[in-house]
Amino acid sequence: MAGRILKSDIDEVRARVNLGDVIGDYVSLKSAGVGSLKGLCPFHDERSPSFHVRPQVGMYHCFGCGEGGDVYTFLQKMDHVTFAEAVERMAAKVGYTLHYEDGGSAAQESGNRARLLAANRAAGSSSWSASRPRARIPAGASWASAASTVRPPRTSAWGSRPRAGTS
Numbered sequence: 001m002a003g004r005i006l007k008s009d010i011d012e013v014r015a016r017v018n019l020g021d022v023i024g025d026y027v028s029l030k031s032a033g034v035g036s037l038k039g040l041c042p043f044h045d046e047r048s049p050s051f052h053v054r055p056q057v058g059m060y061h062c063f064g065c066g067e068g069g070d071v072y073t074f075l076q077k078m079d080h081v082t083f084a085e086a087v088e089r090m091a092a093k094v095g096y097t098l099h100y101e102d103g104g105s106a107a108q109e110s111g112n113r114a115r116l117l118a119a120n121r122a123a124g125s126s127s128w129s130a131s132r133p134r135a136r137i138p139a140g141a142s143w144a145s146a147a148s149t150v151r152p153p154r155t156s157a158w159g160s161r162p163r164a165g166t167s
């Protein structure tokens with residue numbers, strides 16, 4: 001049984017992928033200033049674009065519905081793949097060979113569901129899970145603070161987002 005994808009590989013693939021290209025396959029994006037693209041949000045119905053993508057930061061965020069995350073979050077939500085599948089897809093896209101914690105390389109396609117789930121959990125997907133209630137982010141605040149960070153940690157990428165269940 002293959003182990004989890006190495007975290008360093010997950011980060012490397014994220015850094016190599018151009019988020020604007022990936023999201024551009026799903027959403028028509030226009031320039032919204034230096035280092036920023038915007039388009040109509042694929043996660044809620046809207047007529048004026050409030051879905052912003054920052055390829056250099058590797059993050060996207062919608063001011064309308066509060067969806068946000070990185071390239072893996074986007075693929076999980078758009079295509080309903082697991083975290084590991086999203087990583088494997090992006091690795092294939094950029095021609096990067098993933099390594100797994102037990103030294104295996106390619107995933108064995110039979111019976112690897114448990115591995116995928118384990119990788120999904122381990123990779124910190126909990127804070128971005130689809131079951132999380134959509135919280136509306138206070139205008140501007142978290143976006144501005146995230147923008148000053150080159151590669152924000154995924155759990156606090158959008159800053160002051162209220163945690164579910166603390167109120």
Ligand SMILES: [Zn+2]
Pocket residue numbers: 041042043044051062063064065066067
């Ligand atoms: Zn939205």
